[in-house]
Amino acid sequence: xxxxVESGGGLVQAGGSLRLSCAASGRTSSRYAMGWFRxxxxxxxxxxxxxxxxxxxxxxxxxVKGRFTIRRDNAENAVYLQMNNxxxxxxxxxxxxxxxxxxxxxxxxxxxxxGQGTQVTVSS
Numbered sequence: 674x675x676x677x678v679e680s681g682g683g684l685v686q687a688g689g690s691l692r693l694s695c696a697a698s699g700r701t702s703s704r705y706a707m708g709w710f711r712x713x714x715x716x717x718x719x720x721x722x723x724x725x726x727x728x729x730x731x732x733x734x735x736x737v738k739g740r741f742t743i744r745r746d747n748a749e750n751a752v753y754l755q756m757n758n759x760x761x762x763x764x765x766x767x768x769x770x771x772x773x774x775x776x777x778x779x780x781x782x783x784x785x786x787x788g789q790g791t792q793v794t795v796s797s
Contacts, residue, residue: 682791695769711765
């Protein structure tokens with residue numbers, strides 16, 4: 674089994690920064706991509722960013738490009754999301770996830786393992 678535990682969420686003013694961390698344990702592999710998703714109240718869960726396991730290629734949703742950076746540390750089995758210049762619309766519960774296959778994906782349904790989530794609240 675795979676266990677994912679997120680941390681680093683909190684309350685921040687607009688324009689501020691937060692760094693989310695996700696620690697993976699169990700039957701994980703550095704070959705697998707890892708992703709970050711978020712879900713705001715009353716909305717569908719949406720893709721935020723992902724990083725491949727092999728080349729380290731990254732993908733971002735358009736609204737966070739230039740503000741968020743995803744990074745992974747394979748030695749630590751961890752993935753991080755640095756979030757700068759936060760906006761009120763970034764308020765959501767943030768989840769890290771691992772897909773069913775080694776392929777990187779932006780689709781929620783392609784991910785099999787999820788953390789419990791960490792709340793990010795941006796005040797305007």
